[in-house]
Amino acid sequence: MLPYLLIPLLPLSGFLIVGLFWPYFRGKGHWITVPLVALSCFLSIRAFMDTLNGPPLHYVVYNWIHSGHFTASISIMIDHLTAAMLVMVTVVSTLVHLYTVGYMKDDSGYDRFFSYISLFTFSMIMLLISDNLLELFFSWEGVGFCSYILIVHWYERRPSWLAANKAFIMNRIGDFGFLLGIFLTYTVFGTLDYSGIFQQIPAHLNDQILPFSAFHSQTSASVITVIALLLFVGAVGKSAQIPLHPWLPDAMEGPTPISALIHAATMVTAGIFMIARLSPIYNASHTALLVVGWTGAVTAFVAATIALTQRDIKKIVAYSTMSQLGYMVMACGVGAYGAGIFHLLTHGFFKALLFLAAGSVIHSLGGEQDIFRMGGLAKYMKLTFVTMLLGSLALSGIPPFAGYYSKDLILTEAFKDGSLGHVFWAIGVTTAILTAFYTFRLIFMVFTGKENFSHDGHHGHAPHESPLVMTIPLMILAVGAVFAGWAGEHFDIIGYLSQSMTVPHFSGTPAISEDSLKLISVIAGVVGIATAFLLYGRPSGVPLALSRTFRPLFELSQNKWYFDEIYDAVFTRPMIFLSFILWREVDKGVIDMVVNGVASSCQSIGSSLRRVQTGQLQNYALVMALGLFGMVSIFLFMK
Amino acid sequence: MVPLSWYVALSSTLFLIGLVGVLIRRNIVIVLLCIEIMLNAVNINFVAFSKYQHVIDGQIFVFFVITVAAAEVAVGLGIIIALFRLRETINIDEINILKL
Numbered sequence: 001m002l003p004y005l006l007i008p009l010l011p012l013s014g015f016l017i018v019g020l021f022w023p024y025f026r027g028k029g030h031w032i033t034v035p036l037v038a039l040s041c042f043l044s045i046r047a048f049m050d051t052l053n054g055p056p057l058h059y060v061v062y063n064w065i066h067s068g069h070f071t072a073s074i075s076i077m078i079d080h081l082t083a084a085m086l087v088m089v090t091v092v093s094t095l096v097h098l099y100t101v102g103y104m105k106d107d108s109g110y111d112r113f114f115s116y117i118s119l120f121t122f123s124m125i126m127l128l129i130s131d132n133l134l135e136l137f138f139s140w141e142g143v144g145f146c147s148y149i150l151i152v153h154w155y156e157r158r159p160s161w162l163a164a165n166k167a168f169i170m171n172r173i174g175d176f177g178f179l180l181g182i183f184l185t186y187t188v189f190g191t192l193d194y195s196g197i198f199q200q201i202p203a204h205l206n207d208q209i210l211p212f213s214a215f216h217s218q219t220s221a222s223v224i225t226v227i228a229l230l231l232f233v234g235a236v237g238k239s240a241q242i243p244l245h246p247w248l249p250d251a252m253e254g255p256t257p258i259s260a261l262i263h264a265a266t267m268v269t270a271g272i273f274m275i276a277r278l279s280p281i282y283n284a285s286h287t288a289l290l291v292v293g294w295t296g297a298v299t300a301f302v303a304a305t306i307a308l309t310q311r312d313i314k315k316i317v318a319y320s321t322m323s324q325l326g327y328m329v330m331a332c333g334v335g336a337y338g339a340g341i342f343h344l345l346t347h348g349f350f351k352a353l354l355f356l357a358a359g360s361v362i363h364s365l366g367g368e369q370d371i372f373r374m375g376g377l378a379k380y381m382k383l384t385f386v387t388m389l390l391g392s393l394a395l396s397g398i399p400p401f402a403g404y405y406s407k408d409l410i411l412t413e414a415f416k417d418g419s420l421g422h423v424f425w426a427i428g429v430t431t432a433i434l435t436a437f438y439t440f441r442l443i444f445m446v447f448t449g450k451e452n453f454s455h456d457g458h459h460g461h462a463p464h465e466s467p468l469v470m471t472i473p474l475m476i477l478a479v480g481a482v483f484a485g486w487a488g489e490h491f492d493i494i495g496y497l498s499q500s501m502t503v504p505h506f507s508g509t510p511a512i513s514e515d516s517l518k519l520i521s522v523i524a525g526v527v528g529i530a531t532a533f534l535l536y537g538r539p540s541g542v543p544l545a546l547s548r549t550f551r552p553l554f555e556l557s558q559n560k561w562y563f564d565e566i567y568d569a570v571f572t573r574p575m576i577f578l579s580f581i582l583w584r585e586v587d588k589g590v591i592d593m594v595v596n597g598v599a600s601s602c603q604s605i606g607s608s609l610r611r612v613q614t615g616q617l618q619n620y621a622l623v624m625a626l627g628l629f630g631m632v633s634i635f636l637f638m639k
Numbered sequence: 640m641v642p643l644s645w646y647v648a649l650s651s652t653l654f655l656i657g658l659v660g661v662l663i664r665r666n667i668v669i670v671l672l673c674i675e676i677m678l679n680a681v682n683i684n685f686v687a688f689s690k691y692q693h694v695i696d697g698q699i700f701v702f703f704v705i706t707v708a709a710a711e712v713a714v715g716l717g718i719i720i721a722l723f724r725l726r727e728t729i730n731i732d733e734i735n736i737l738k739l
Contacts, residue, residue: 614735615735615736616731616732616735617731617734617735618661618662618663618731621661621662622662625658625662
């Protein structure tokens, strides 16, 4: 058991050693953290191997809280779902650690950065191996905090801390719902342990509560549905689903390694992991599944449309992440948790690859992120080009790359889920076309065509390939992007995962055979790539003409469906206005007046009473004598 | 035998003389002397009541009072000399440094 305890503890000790003694490292922090994370990765793979043939591991490390009927323990539970996720998280984390050595070279916060990504890895592992909701929630907050602290790594830059605040506040909204869900879970089930909750679900299937009783409304709802939806609010925040998504693209202000690690492969998938982990709760509520499915489908589509017109290389990849997360959530919504997790795993590899490759491009151009100021980079950085191309093919769902298997599985599963499933499937296929299009728009703009970058931008010499320490992680991830999907299908990862997840049973057979469905999604990918080639593969005025013709649509997409503006108008500005009023009228007018009034009245009373103290000894003596005289007289007369 | 009321009257008179002296005199040495008068007025009371009630405690207490008074005068005169060196005055009105 002890070796598996080390999986979270190694990154934690890396964080503590480098974090506490950072002044002594001076740019050598990776000598501690990288081996520790790599060791943790090795142990995770061993744990994964163990679960292939053995029962899930469950081990209580210690009882954390014991109060009345409430108990919460810190436990390690490595079942099939966790083990698969652990391997992906630790592998990506190790590669990102390695990549960071090259990317963050000469950064003033080099050792700080390493200690924080180790802390993040620890929190993420704890999130995966938790066996109760409280432990899950604490690591959930832990990864959120690490995300914040890493986005704001370059804290002198205004966009960084604005983005970090935005991410933190948006996540806080989601976490509030999540916390309410945990409270309700405890109230209903009396326990926070997953197994305890799952056992009691059948007994509470028909329980009703009045969620709006505070507003004197008699609307009743199934308690399971309310729990599922409240917990889902947390997932919406963490996994950047509409409407709590705008923090994710902004989070790209952070250094690229954390965009790859946190905002593509691991933390943002925590929401999907949570839904899959709590699948018995979601299976018990048809309404909740419907909400989950629609949220995912809408997110997938909206994010894909936004990505079509963005110019920032990292924002494009970020919106594509959001879109793929939408796919996974949609998969959970149709009950295909296995497919969702499978896509999560493959996506972790190829999206981390795309981010790291994008980082490599940015690195070689000295910080340039606008794809319209790149072009023709293929001949300067062949390794980056090839790996990014592989990642893009995987993302577009072209066989035999990873994304084809997992995305296709989601679409097939969606199609099986009745007429609503057909709608989800249609949205999914449309999104797949858009995905292939914007991904290859990026490839063509960055790596082919005319060189639009300025040569003097980067010390006056031509762009160069990144150092080996950055390209090796790219190559390893590219292997994952190529083979992960095939391996998953070949070794029946769905069957493996379903040992720890209950999957609802689908009745009926689809009207179209699975082969034709697969063919349709491949065609969708090819159509997207072909369109991108026609528009951006060679110099043409078509994109500009199109953007003129469909100006409203173009602007809708370019302005991200005006989400930021709407939130600004509906929430931020009224809040600032209200705060301003409260500050000027209530704070300064009432509270300050009371406080200052007490102080100034004390002062004026004191200054008039001050005259009593003359400093003349005989005055005091006189008053004393008079007082004594008075007291004696009263005493005598009273008698 | 002299009645007790006479002693009490003498003591009260001395005490009042002392009190008025403390209150109205400006010379700080006189003020100190007046305090001594007040203490001795008290001593007379002690001795008188001790004698009339046949309890020795009062007379013993007088010794304490005399001792303390002697010590107090020594300290008081010391303070007066120090003050005089500092301010060159023994007028109590001019010594009002207790006031801020």
